[in-house]
Amino acid sequence: MGENAVWTKKVRSHCPRFDVVYSNNPLVKQLFEGEGIQSKPMVSKLKDIDSTQVRKLMLSNGEWRKLLPKPVVDYLSSIKAVERMKAIAKNEEKF
Secondary structure (H helix, E strand, O other), X not given: OHHHHHHHHHHHHHOOOOOEEEXXXXXXXXXXXXOOOEXXXXXXXXXXXXXXXXXXXXXXXXXXHHHOOHHHXXXXXXXXXXXXXXXXXXXXXXX
């Protein structure tokens, strides 16, 4: 659990203070609950969305926008998500 404990600390260092974690991942729940942070399941109406596929489409200039609700597309566009992901992918290629 050593690296996992480091991961939770890293998440906390990048986020404002929080008391609740929303996740459907059992390990994430276990790690944060172990630190005294309440976890709640995520409820989503977007069950048919494959986020891995969306990311692949973003990186390959594919048609990712049609897979997501407009507010999500608008938000991702406003934060320049595609450009950010491409920069991350480019940096990872160097290693």
